[in-house]
Amino acid sequence: MRFRLLSVHAHPDDESSKGAATLAEYAAEGVDVLVATCTGGERGDVLNPAMDRPEIRADLAAIRRAEMDAAREILGVRQRFLGFTDSGLPGEGEPLPDGCFARTPLADAARPLVALIRDLRPHVVVTYDETGGYPHPDHIKTHEVTAEAFDASADPARYPGTGAPWRPAKLYYQGAFSKEWFQALHDGMTERRLESGIAPILAEWPDTAPKLDITTRVHCADYFAVRDKALLAHATQIDPNAGFMAHPRDIEREVWPTEDYHLARTHVQTRLPETDLFAGLR
Numbered sequence: 089m090r091f092r093l094l095s096v097h098a099h100p101d102d103e104s105s106k107g108a109a110t111l112a113e114y115a116a117e118g119v120d121v122l123v124a125t126c127t128g129g130e131r132g133d134v135l136n137p138a139m140d141r142p143e144i145r146a147d148l149a150a151i152r153r154a155e156m157d158a159a160r161e162i163l164g165v166r167q168r169f170l171g172f173t174d175s176g177l178p179g180e181g182e183p184l185p186d187g188c189f190a191r192t193p194l195a196d197a198a199r200p201l202v203a204l205i206r207d208l209r210p211h212v213v214v215t216y217d218e219t220g221g222y223p224h225p226d227h228i229k230t231h232e233v234t235a236e237a238f239d240a241s242a243d244p245a246r247y248p249g250t251g252a253p254w255r256p257a258k259l260y261y262q263g264a265f266s267k268e269w270f271q272a273l274h275d276g277m278t279e280r281r282l283e284s285g286i287a288p289i290l291a292e293w294p295d296t297a298p299k300l301d302i303t304t305r306v307h308c309a310d311y312f313a314v315r316d317k318a319l320l321a322h323a324t325q326i327d328p329n330a331g332f333m334a335h336p337r338d339i340e341r342e343v344w345p346t347e348d349y350h351l352a353r354t355h356v357q358t359r360l361p362e363t364d365l366f367a368g369l370r
Contacts, residue, residue, distance in 0.1 A: 091366050092120040094210035094256070096201065096234045098189075098226040099129040099174065100156035101322035105332065106221065106264040107214060108163060108318050109311035110347045110365070115164035116311075119366075122208055123160065123167040124201060126230050127189050128152060131176035136327045144324060151324060158321040162314060170200045175225045190225035194236055197229065199247055201237040206251030212365045213238055217261035217350065219298055235259070238353065257356050257369055263302050263348035267293050273335050276343040285334055302348045304362040309345035312337055 093114055097103045103111065103123045115121045129152040134140040144151060153169075160167040172189035184191050205213070215234035220227025240246040242255030270286050270293075277284040316333070319326050326333065349365065351358070358368035 090118065090120055091212070091369065092122070092208055092210040093212045093214065093365065094122050094124060094205065094208055096124045096126070096213065096215040096230060098126050098216075098220075098224065098230045099132060100125055100152045101129070101159070101319070101325040102227075103165075103167070104159050104163070104315065104318040104322060106216075106262045107347050107349075108315035109308035110306045111165050112163045112311040112314040112318070113306070113308045114365075120208075121163075121165040122204075122210070123163075123165055124170055124204055125156065125167060126170045126197075126233065127172045127174040127226055128169060129174050131174040131185075131188075132325065134324045135331075136323055136325065138327075139324045148324065152322075155322045155324065159318040162318040162321055168204065170204070172197065175229070177224055184225060188225075190229045192229075194232060195247075198233045198236040198240065199250060201233055202241050202247040203250035205237055205241040205256060206254045209254045210256050211369055212258045212260065213256045214260045214262065214349065214365070217298075217300055217352075221262060221264065231261075235352075255355060257354065258351065258358075258365065259353040260304065260349040260365060261300060261352050263300050263350055266300065266302075266348070267297070269344055269348075272343045273340060276339040277335065280339065282336065282339075300350050303351040303360045304349040304365060304367070305346035306349070306365065307346050307363060309341040312341060 095111060111121050128149050130149045134144060173187055175184050175188035175190040178184060216227050216231045218231055220231055238256055238259045242253050244253045270289055274284045274286040320328055356368035
């Protein structure tokens, strides 16, 4: 039996920064892995100073698609855009743009994903929790759409014309970039007398930030290098000399060799904690 995994994300690059080593590991094992990208990232910023040029900004949509294709090949997965328009990240009090993903009615936004689930017939679906992982409107909408599609895809009365019903067995939420992860990296560097740039992140971490209950830790440190290569393929989004790329990888492999998830829904019996997204299915 060949297992199938569907990972649903808001923008190109999200698949490479959240759970990419897991995807690469499962793909290498023979799992059929498909990334669904809700928007094209058209309204994203250019976060790498070396790529912040007028000709890049003028053709950002096409460039981000090309970056996504390069990252997909590196990870060894398939990928499909769902066709919605990036909502951007409006400032406080600013309205969302007309026609953007976050303003699309839920039934309309979920329909392409229901069709994709009924076509791919995944055993496992992965996306963000209710907070979106961080409060970007497209990430929150991605959670809402995936939760709706996960439930609706099994019901023949819902979303007619999108294929034969299929019920995925398990739904997971990403546990990337937790405070505990940042703390472990910071401690790992300072204990080795290395300079850590993570202290300001920890100092600014809000006390009210929600904490996701981690149920499943996938050991995938052997694929961190693949993850990093895929992430760097999103050259408009990733500064190779800063941010996520700055911490030593040998320390990360030692102090946090897993990518982490919360089992949100399951139709199969499984024992927690897990080390495999397909626990209860194998």
